[in-house]
Amino acid sequence: MPRFPVDVQDRKEIGATGEKVSAIGLGTWNIRNPDAAVEAIVYAVELGIDNIDTAEMYGDGLAEKIVGEAIKRVGKEKVFITTKLLPHRFRSPEQAEKAMKDSLKRLGLSTVDLVLIHWPDTLVDLETQIRNLEYLAEKGYTRYIGVSNFDHNLLLEALSYTKKYEISVDQVRYSVVYKYPEVRLLPLAIEKRITIQAYTPIERGAVNRVSLLAEIGAKYGKTPVQVALNYLISRPRVIAIPKTERKERVEEFAGAMGWRLSPNDIEALEAATIRV
Numbered sequence: 001m002p003r004f005p006v007d008v009q010d011r012k013e014i015g016a017t018g019e020k021v022s023a024i025g026l027g028t029w030n031i032r033n034p035d036a037a038v039e040a041i042v043y044a045v046e047l048g049i050d051n052i053d054t055a056e057m058y059g060d061g062l063a064e065k066i067v068g069e070a071i072k073r074v075g076k077e078k079v080f081i082t083t084k085l086l087p088h089r090f091r092s093p094e095q096a097e098k099a100m101k102d103s104l105k106r107l108g109l110s111t112v113d114l115v116l117i118h119w120p121d122t123l124v125d126l127e128t129q130i131r132n133l134e135y136l137a138e139k140g141y142t143r144y145i146g147v148s149n150f151d152h153n154l155l156l157e158a159l160s161y162t163k164k165y166e167i168s169v170d171q172v173r174y175s176v177v178y179k180y181p182e183v184r185l186l187p188l189a190i191e192k193r194i195t196i197q198a199y200t201p202i203e204r205g206a207v208n209r210v211s212l213l214a215e216i217g218a219k220y221g222k223t224p225v226q227v228a229l230n231y232l233i234s235r236p237r238v239i240a241i242p243k244t245e246r247k248e249r250v251e252e253f254a255g256a257m258g259w260r261l262s263p264n265d266i267e268a269l270e271a272a273t274i275r276v
Protein backbone atom coordinates (compact mmCIF):
# COMPACT_ATOMS: atom_id res chain seq x y z
CA MET A 1 0.00 0.00 0.00
CA PRO A 2 1.14 3.60 -0.58
CA ARG A 3 2.58 5.42 2.43
CA PHE A 4 -0.35 7.86 2.51
CA PRO A 5 -4.06 7.20 1.88
CA VAL A 6 -4.91 8.02 -1.75
CA ASP A 7 -6.70 11.37 -1.96
CA VAL A 8 -9.21 11.21 -4.82
CA GLN A 9 -10.44 14.80 -4.48
CA ASP A 10 -9.77 17.20 -7.31
CA ARG A 11 -10.78 20.09 -5.09
CA LYS A 12 -8.70 20.48 -1.98
CA GLU A 13 -9.07 22.49 1.17
CA ILE A 14 -6.71 25.39 1.79
CA GLY A 15 -5.40 24.69 5.29
CA ALA A 16 -8.27 24.37 7.73
CA THR A 17 -10.26 27.19 6.11
CA GLY A 18 -13.05 25.05 4.67
CA GLU A 19 -12.39 26.71 1.32
CA LYS A 20 -11.49 24.48 -1.60
CA VAL A 21 -9.47 25.09 -4.77
CA SER A 22 -8.48 22.88 -7.68
CA ALA A 23 -5.83 20.24 -6.93
CA ILE A 24 -3.80 21.63 -9.82
CA GLY A 25 -2.95 25.33 -9.72
CA LEU A 26 -0.85 27.41 -12.11
CA GLY A 27 2.59 28.91 -11.44
CA THR A 28 3.91 32.15 -12.94
CA TRP A 29 7.68 32.13 -12.51
CA ASN A 30 9.87 32.89 -15.51
CA ILE A 31 7.21 34.18 -17.90
CA ARG A 32 8.70 35.00 -21.29
CA ASN A 33 5.65 36.16 -23.22
CA PRO A 34 3.25 38.26 -21.10
CA ASP A 35 0.36 38.16 -23.61
CA ALA A 36 0.58 34.38 -23.94
CA ALA A 37 0.76 34.08 -20.16
CA VAL A 38 -2.47 36.08 -19.68
CA GLU A 39 -4.18 33.84 -22.23
CA ALA A 40 -2.84 30.73 -20.49
CA ILE A 41 -4.17 31.86 -17.10
CA VAL A 42 -7.60 32.73 -18.53
CA TYR A 43 -7.72 29.35 -20.27
CA ALA A 44 -6.67 27.57 -17.07
CA VAL A 45 -9.56 29.14 -15.17
CA GLU A 46 -11.95 28.10 -17.98
CA LEU A 47 -10.68 24.52 -17.59
CA GLY A 48 -11.22 24.54 -13.82
CA ILE A 49 -7.71 25.40 -12.65
CA ASP A 50 -8.76 28.12 -10.25
CA ASN A 51 -5.71 28.87 -8.11
CA ILE A 52 -2.82 30.94 -9.38
CA ASP A 53 0.54 31.31 -7.71
CA THR A 54 2.67 34.40 -8.10
CA ALA A 55 5.24 36.49 -6.19
CA GLU A 56 6.52 40.04 -6.04
CA MET A 57 9.92 38.63 -7.07
CA TYR A 58 8.77 37.04 -10.36
CA GLY A 59 9.83 39.27 -13.23
CA ASP A 60 10.34 42.02 -10.66
CA GLY A 61 6.57 42.55 -10.31
CA LEU A 62 5.70 41.73 -13.92
CA ALA A 63 4.16 38.35 -13.07
CA GLU A 64 1.76 40.00 -10.60
CA LYS A 65 0.74 42.51 -13.28
CA ILE A 66 0.10 39.64 -15.71
CA VAL A 67 -2.01 37.86 -13.08
CA GLY A 68 -3.84 41.18 -12.53
CA GLU A 69 -4.66 41.34 -16.26
CA ALA A 70 -6.00 37.80 -16.18
CA ILE A 71 -8.11 38.58 -13.07
CA LYS A 72 -9.73 41.49 -14.96
CA ARG A 73 -10.64 39.07 -17.73
CA VAL A 74 -12.07 36.24 -15.59
CA GLY A 75 -13.39 38.13 -12.53
CA LYS A 76 -11.84 37.86 -9.08
CA GLU A 77 -14.63 35.62 -7.76
CA LYS A 78 -13.50 32.87 -10.14
CA VAL A 79 -9.95 32.59 -8.88
CA PHE A 80 -7.89 32.10 -5.71
CA ILE A 81 -4.69 34.14 -5.74
CA THR A 82 -1.53 33.36 -3.79
CA THR A 83 1.36 35.79 -3.74
CA LYS A 84 4.69 35.74 -1.94
CA LEU A 85 6.60 38.65 -0.44
CA LEU A 86 10.36 38.67 -0.09
CA PRO A 87 11.73 37.54 3.30
CA HIS A 88 13.20 40.90 4.33
CA ARG A 89 9.76 42.54 4.07
CA PHE A 90 8.79 40.79 7.28
CA ARG A 91 11.36 42.59 9.44
CA SER A 92 8.82 45.26 10.48
CA PRO A 93 5.06 45.83 10.11
CA GLU A 94 5.77 48.97 8.07
CA GLN A 95 7.96 47.14 5.56
CA ALA A 96 5.43 44.32 5.26
CA GLU A 97 2.58 46.77 4.74
CA LYS A 98 4.45 48.75 2.08
CA ALA A 99 5.39 45.61 0.10
CA MET A 100 1.88 44.23 0.42
CA LYS A 101 0.31 47.45 -0.88
CA ASP A 102 2.69 47.48 -3.86
CA SER A 103 1.84 43.86 -4.60
CA LEU A 104 -1.93 44.49 -4.37
CA LYS A 105 -1.57 47.46 -6.69
CA ARG A 106 0.14 45.32 -9.33
CA LEU A 107 -2.56 42.66 -8.93
CA GLY A 108 -5.33 45.28 -9.10
CA LEU A 109 -6.83 43.96 -5.84
CA SER A 110 -7.63 45.36 -2.41
CA THR A 111 -7.27 41.93 -0.77
CA VAL A 112 -5.43 38.83 -1.86
CA ASP A 113 -6.46 35.30 -0.84
CA LEU A 114 -3.13 34.10 0.50
CA VAL A 115 0.25 35.68 1.27
CA LEU A 116 3.37 33.64 1.93
CA ILE A 117 6.82 34.49 3.27
CA HIS A 118 8.80 33.47 0.14
CA TRP A 119 11.53 31.85 2.19
CA PRO A 120 12.68 32.28 5.79
CA ASP A 121 14.79 35.35 6.56
CA THR A 122 18.04 34.71 8.38
CA LEU A 123 18.56 38.21 9.78
CA VAL A 124 15.47 38.47 11.94
CA ASP A 125 13.93 35.94 14.32
CA LEU A 126 11.07 33.82 13.05
CA GLU A 127 8.62 35.05 15.67
CA THR A 128 8.97 38.61 14.34
CA GLN A 129 8.40 37.39 10.78
CA ILE A 130 5.23 35.55 11.78
CA ARG A 131 3.97 38.59 13.78
CA ASN A 132 4.38 40.79 10.71
CA LEU A 133 2.77 38.19 8.47
CA GLU A 134 -0.24 38.07 10.80
CA TYR A 135 -0.31 41.87 10.73
CA LEU A 136 -1.14 41.73 7.01
CA ALA A 137 -4.18 39.56 7.75
CA GLU A 138 -5.23 41.78 10.68
CA LYS A 139 -5.17 44.79 8.35
CA GLY A 140 -7.35 42.94 5.84
CA TYR A 141 -4.78 42.83 3.03
CA THR A 142 -4.96 39.04 2.87
CA ARG A 143 -7.56 36.45 3.83
CA TYR A 144 -5.08 33.72 4.72
CA ILE A 145 -1.40 33.43 5.55
CA GLY A 146 1.32 30.87 4.93
CA VAL A 147 4.99 30.18 4.37
CA SER A 148 7.24 28.83 1.67
CA ASN A 149 10.46 26.83 1.75
CA PHE A 150 9.94 25.98 5.42
CA ASP A 151 11.12 22.49 6.34
CA HIS A 152 9.46 20.36 9.04
CA ASN A 153 11.28 21.94 11.98
CA LEU A 154 10.84 25.50 10.79
CA LEU A 155 7.16 24.96 10.09
CA LEU A 156 6.68 23.51 13.57
CA GLU A 157 8.45 26.54 15.05
CA ALA A 158 6.34 28.93 12.95
CA LEU A 159 3.16 27.23 14.16
CA SER A 160 4.17 27.93 17.75
CA TYR A 161 4.22 31.69 17.07
CA THR A 162 0.81 32.22 15.46
CA LYS A 163 -1.71 34.00 17.66
CA LYS A 164 -4.82 34.93 15.69
CA TYR A 165 -4.37 33.26 12.30
CA GLU A 166 -3.52 29.74 11.17
CA ILE A 167 -0.71 28.97 8.78
CA SER A 168 -2.73 27.52 5.91
CA VAL A 169 -0.02 26.63 3.41
CA ASP A 170 3.64 25.67 3.10
CA GLN A 171 4.83 25.94 -0.52
CA VAL A 172 7.85 23.71 -1.11
CA ARG A 173 9.73 21.92 -3.85
CA TYR A 174 8.09 18.53 -4.27
CA SER A 175 7.91 16.20 -7.24
CA VAL A 176 8.08 12.50 -8.10
CA VAL A 177 11.82 13.13 -8.57
CA TYR A 178 12.25 15.18 -5.37
CA LYS A 179 10.23 13.32 -2.76
CA TYR A 180 12.04 14.57 0.33
CA PRO A 181 8.94 16.36 1.80
CA GLU A 182 7.29 12.94 2.18
CA VAL A 183 9.67 12.02 4.99
CA ARG A 184 8.67 14.50 7.71
CA LEU A 185 6.96 17.58 6.27
CA LEU A 186 3.95 15.90 4.66
CA PRO A 187 3.04 13.83 7.74
CA LEU A 188 3.13 17.06 9.79
CA ALA A 189 1.02 18.91 7.22
CA ILE A 190 -1.57 16.12 7.23
CA GLU A 191 -1.69 16.13 11.02
CA LYS A 192 -2.00 19.92 11.29
CA ARG A 193 -4.31 20.43 8.27
CA ILE A 194 -1.79 22.51 6.33
CA THR A 195 -1.85 22.48 2.54
CA ILE A 196 1.40 21.70 0.75
CA GLN A 197 1.71 23.59 -2.53
CA ALA A 198 4.20 21.53 -4.56
CA TYR A 199 6.44 23.72 -6.72
CA THR A 200 8.63 22.62 -9.65
CA PRO A 201 6.27 19.61 -9.78
CA ILE A 202 7.25 18.58 -13.33
CA GLU A 203 10.95 19.35 -12.89
CA ARG A 204 10.71 22.03 -15.58
CA GLY A 205 9.63 19.45 -18.17
CA ALA A 206 12.36 16.91 -17.35
CA VAL A 207 9.77 14.35 -16.20
CA ASN A 208 9.07 13.84 -19.93
CA ARG A 209 12.37 11.97 -20.17
CA VAL A 210 11.52 9.44 -17.43
CA SER A 211 10.67 6.08 -18.97
CA LEU A 212 8.89 4.79 -15.84
CA LEU A 213 6.44 7.71 -16.06
CA ALA A 214 5.86 7.02 -19.77
CA GLU A 215 5.27 3.32 -19.10
CA ILE A 216 2.79 3.97 -16.31
CA GLY A 217 1.09 6.74 -18.32
CA ALA A 218 0.55 4.41 -21.30
CA LYS A 219 -1.78 2.29 -19.14
CA TYR A 220 -4.05 5.28 -18.55
CA GLY A 221 -3.58 7.14 -21.84
CA LYS A 222 -1.76 9.89 -19.92
CA THR A 223 1.53 11.73 -20.48
CA PRO A 224 4.54 11.61 -18.12
CA VAL A 225 3.69 15.18 -16.99
CA GLN A 226 0.15 14.08 -16.11
CA VAL A 227 1.42 11.03 -14.22
CA ALA A 228 3.92 13.19 -12.30
CA LEU A 229 1.15 15.64 -11.32
CA ASN A 230 -1.36 12.92 -10.49
CA TYR A 231 1.17 11.31 -8.14
CA LEU A 232 1.35 14.58 -6.18
CA ILE A 233 -2.37 15.28 -5.98
CA SER A 234 -3.03 11.71 -4.90
CA ARG A 235 -1.39 12.71 -1.61
CA PRO A 236 -3.62 14.14 1.11
CA ARG A 237 -3.22 17.93 1.48
CA VAL A 238 -1.08 18.33 -1.67
CA ILE A 239 -1.80 20.78 -4.48
CA ALA A 240 0.60 20.96 -7.44
CA ILE A 241 1.37 24.29 -9.12
CA PRO A 242 3.10 23.63 -12.47
CA LYS A 243 3.85 26.58 -14.73
CA THR A 244 3.24 27.10 -18.40
CA GLU A 245 2.37 29.95 -20.72
CA ARG A 246 1.16 27.62 -23.50
CA LYS A 247 -2.50 26.76 -23.82
CA GLU A 248 -1.88 23.18 -24.98
CA ARG A 249 0.13 22.56 -21.83
CA VAL A 250 -2.62 24.09 -19.70
CA GLU A 251 -4.87 21.40 -21.19
CA GLU A 252 -2.28 18.79 -20.31
CA PHE A 253 -2.18 20.03 -16.70
CA ALA A 254 -5.99 20.00 -16.43
CA GLY A 255 -5.93 16.41 -17.70
CA ALA A 256 -3.92 15.44 -14.62
CA MET A 257 -7.20 15.71 -12.68
CA GLY A 258 -10.36 13.61 -12.96
CA TRP A 259 -8.68 10.22 -12.47
CA ARG A 260 -6.18 8.56 -10.13
CA LEU A 261 -3.20 6.29 -10.47
CA SER A 262 -3.79 2.88 -8.90
CA PRO A 263 -2.38 2.33 -5.39
CA ASN A 264 0.14 -0.10 -6.96
CA ASP A 265 1.43 2.51 -9.40
CA ILE A 266 1.64 5.13 -6.65
CA GLU A 267 3.62 2.66 -4.58
CA ALA A 268 5.97 1.95 -7.49
CA LEU A 269 6.63 5.68 -7.97
CA GLU A 270 7.05 6.18 -4.24
CA ALA A 271 9.75 3.50 -4.15
CA ALA A 272 11.54 4.54 -7.35
CA THR A 273 14.71 6.60 -7.34
CA ILE A 274 14.25 8.77 -10.40
CA ARG A 275 17.09 10.82 -11.84
CA VAL A 276 16.59 13.53 -14.46
Ligand SMILES: NC(=O)c1ccc[n+]([C@@H]2O[C@H](COP(=O)([O-])OP(=O)(O)OC[C@H]3O[C@@H](n4cnc5c(N)ncnc54)[C@H](OP(=O)(O)O)[C@@H]3O)[C@@H](O)[C@H]2O)c1
Pocket residue numbers: 026027028029030053054118148149171172198199200201202203204205206208225241242243244245246249252
Ligand atom coordinates in the same frame (compact mmCIF):
# COMPACT_ATOMS: atom_id res chain seq x y z
N1 LIG B 1 8.18 29.19 -3.49
C1 LIG B 1 9.24 29.07 -4.23
O1 LIG B 1 10.39 29.29 -3.80
C2 LIG B 1 9.08 28.61 -5.66
C3 LIG B 1 10.21 28.18 -6.39
C4 LIG B 1 10.01 27.77 -7.71
C5 LIG B 1 8.73 27.79 -8.25
N2 LIG B 1 7.67 28.25 -7.54
C6 LIG B 1 6.30 28.32 -8.14
O2 LIG B 1 5.97 27.05 -8.68
C7 LIG B 1 5.71 27.17 -10.07
C8 LIG B 1 6.13 25.93 -10.81
O3 LIG B 1 7.50 25.66 -10.64
P1 LIG B 1 8.59 25.90 -11.80
O4 LIG B 1 8.13 26.96 -12.72
O5 LIG B 1 9.88 26.04 -11.11
O6 LIG B 1 8.68 24.47 -12.54
P2 LIG B 1 7.70 23.47 -13.30
O7 LIG B 1 6.29 23.84 -13.15
O8 LIG B 1 8.14 22.11 -12.90
O9 LIG B 1 8.12 23.68 -14.84
C9 LIG B 1 7.80 24.81 -15.55
C10 LIG B 1 8.67 24.85 -16.80
O10 LIG B 1 8.45 23.67 -17.56
C11 LIG B 1 8.00 24.01 -18.88
N3 LIG B 1 6.90 23.08 -19.19
C12 LIG B 1 5.60 23.14 -18.80
N4 LIG B 1 4.90 22.11 -19.26
C13 LIG B 1 5.78 21.37 -19.98
C14 LIG B 1 5.63 20.17 -20.72
N5 LIG B 1 4.48 19.54 -20.82
N6 LIG B 1 6.75 19.70 -21.33
C15 LIG B 1 7.93 20.34 -21.24
N7 LIG B 1 8.11 21.48 -20.56
C16 LIG B 1 7.04 21.98 -19.93
C17 LIG B 1 7.50 25.44 -18.79
O11 LIG B 1 7.71 26.11 -20.01
P3 LIG B 1 6.49 26.80 -20.81
O12 LIG B 1 6.01 27.92 -19.98
O13 LIG B 1 7.13 27.21 -22.09
O14 LIG B 1 5.45 25.72 -21.01
C18 LIG B 1 8.38 26.02 -17.71
O15 LIG B 1 9.61 26.46 -18.25
C19 LIG B 1 6.48 28.46 -10.46
O16 LIG B 1 6.06 28.98 -11.70
C20 LIG B 1 6.20 29.32 -9.28
O17 LIG B 1 4.89 29.87 -9.36
C21 LIG B 1 7.82 28.63 -6.24
